[in-house]
Amino acid sequence: MTPTSALPPQVVEQIVTRAGRADFDRWADQVTRCGHCAHPVLLRGRVEHHTATGQQVTYSTDGEPDRVLLIRCGNRRAAVCPSCSYEYAGDMWQLLYAGAAGGRKGVPESIRSHLLVFATLTAPGFGPVHTTRTDRTGPARCRPTQGKPQLCPHKRPTWCTTIHADDDPRLGQPLCPDCYDYPAHVAFNWHAPELWRRFTITLRRTLARQTGLTAAEFARRCRLSFVKVAEFQRRGVVHFHTLIRLDGPGDDYQPPQISIDATALIHAIQQTAAQVRLTVTMPDEPELVLRFGTQLDTQTVNGGPAGELTPEHAARYIAKYATKSAEDFGLGPRRITPETLPLLNVSQHIDRLIHTAWELGEHPTYEGLRRWVHMLGFRGHFASKSRHFSTTLGAIRRERRTYRQRQAAEHARELLADEQDTTLVVARWEFAGVGYLTSGDAALALSAAARAREQRQAARDAA
Ligand SMILES: [Zn+2]
Ligand SMILES: [Zn+2]
Ligand SMILES: [Zn+2]
Structure with missing residues (x-):
């Protein structure tokens, strides 16, 4: 206290x-x-x-x-309500855990025999930013010089020899803001939901090809179930933490009718993430090709040689991110207006992102972007899942509400016994x-x- x-x-x-x-x-x-x-x-x-x-x-x-x-x-x-967000994270965990471990919330225990992979899809680089790194000896320098030290076209160093502490405000800030590609960064946040959608479509095709099936035949035998949570990295760009599971068709959580192992599924995810592209228009610039970053983290949860991550840990890891938002950057949950734009108390980097997003929003192909400036252009859902992954948050809430109502009803019945x-x-x-x-x-x-x-x-x- x-x-x-x-x-x-x-x-x-x-x-x-x-x-x-x-x-x-x-x-x-x-x-x-x-x-x-x-x-x-x-x-x-x-x-x-x-x-x-x-x-x-x-x-x-x-x-x-x-x-x-x-x-x-x-x-x-x-950042808005610790208690309600704690309850939300708890519900989210229940949903994720049911989908990963089964044996609860209407998902059978046999779900543990379905291949399940945890994957983090990152954003590409838009210019070097201050970062934390580790090497064999422990915490390492941010960006050591490679060969002869070089200045950027704006006469700023392209290296940084600091070992940044975890709370260093420079983390996530570009080494040179003038070299940093702000429009591409905002465009990535704006188009990230579509890039994810293409990823899921391409992954189905990749898996079909790997198993020697046509797309239609694959769809008759296997369904991709997933859950994804968006997280803002320090530099202000979203990346996706996901659980991807292979099921059979139908509503009863049957195993997929294809022959594939965890190594092949991970390979397909990696290949797809590297391959997916989205070409978008930019004002006064040539077309921009968006893609995921080359950093891709994959771990098996179920069905692997030995699950690298337990269902409990995978669920906890993803649920943790579900309560975060853009508040860490000093942005509130409210939309930014021309009146509030000059009043924001944010870092120089976030300020430039916001102004870039605001200007981009003027262009017809980025119509609506201005309503999402407080999210640095990200308009998707922070947490989403495919229909069959598990139960829904609504069902979990109803269950809890019913429990509370039953308690209240019993209390009321006692009062109204006669x-x-x-x-x-x-x-x-x-x-x-x-x-x-x-x-x-x-x-x-x-x-x-x-x-x-x-x-x-x-x-x-x-x-
Ligand atoms: Zn509350
Ligand atoms: Zn640095
Ligand atoms: Zn520069």
Whole structure:
């Protein structure tokens, strides 16, 4: 918990006032029930029961602290709401783990016999940036000189002999911003979803060729199931962490009817990633050919000689990225407008990316880009999956909601034990705001959230 001595006096006073109120326990209970959400939605209203004998109000926020009910915001971004994003990551993990390990959420345990590969598709280089490297001896210099040291056309060094610390603000920044290809970088983020789509199409064709089948015959015997999560690298470009699995056709998670081993699948993924191209138009420039970077990380999860990555680890690794966004660059979740454009507090590199994206958005073929400038041009979903990979986030949420509703219903039934069967329940709610009423309330909720997360993480680790 934040030491109270570090809080401004009026916040301490608000905390003391809240804690001294007669309904404090009920307030704390509400904060727990909304999962310690950082920006809860405030509702005001009542639940009425209409029976043959008349109408009865069985619940009203009039009896609640501040006459409101707190409902969680449900935001997936850790920078916006740590608690809701933690729940989102947990749901995401469930979905991924079900698809990788089976035996839960409607996915059979036999799924472990299907080939499953973890692959990270990176972006290509748009100019040298400061980076961390390791060699045989450990942490290595950023960009050592090769031969005679050379200056770039802008008279800047093309080398960097620093061993950067992990929190060095120079990481991801170009050695020379004037040499860096900003338009191509933004174009990559903008077109990345289409590049991924082409990757999946080409991978099917590559696998068909490898197994000596026509595309149509391959489709009758094998289906590609996948999940992918986009992550922003330090330089502000997206790359994709993916799980790719081979299934049979149909809805019941049958094994594929083709003969292929893990080595061949990895080879097909590598070959496809190296081969996929997308030619795009650029204003006042020749056409640009986009492709994935040459750095490609692949590991077998299931069906390999020995799975290099366990389903648990693969699921955890991908779920971790699902709560990240562009906030690390000092960008908020909101769209950037001409009014907010000059007010951004970001690094020089991000500033140039934003201005490049803004200018590119003026061109007819980049129509709509301006709405995605706060995402550095990336307009895709941060997490997506093919239909048959596993269950859905919606189903997991419904399951949890049903569980909570069942608990609430049982509670209500106890209260209404002597009611007649023909009861019509009418709920009347109105929106009363967002967020805690005072900074003191928010500080209390935040520290309770941190404690709860520690406890849940300890439980998850022990599981
Ligand atoms: Zn929340
Ligand atoms: Zn450097
Ligand atoms: Zn230069």
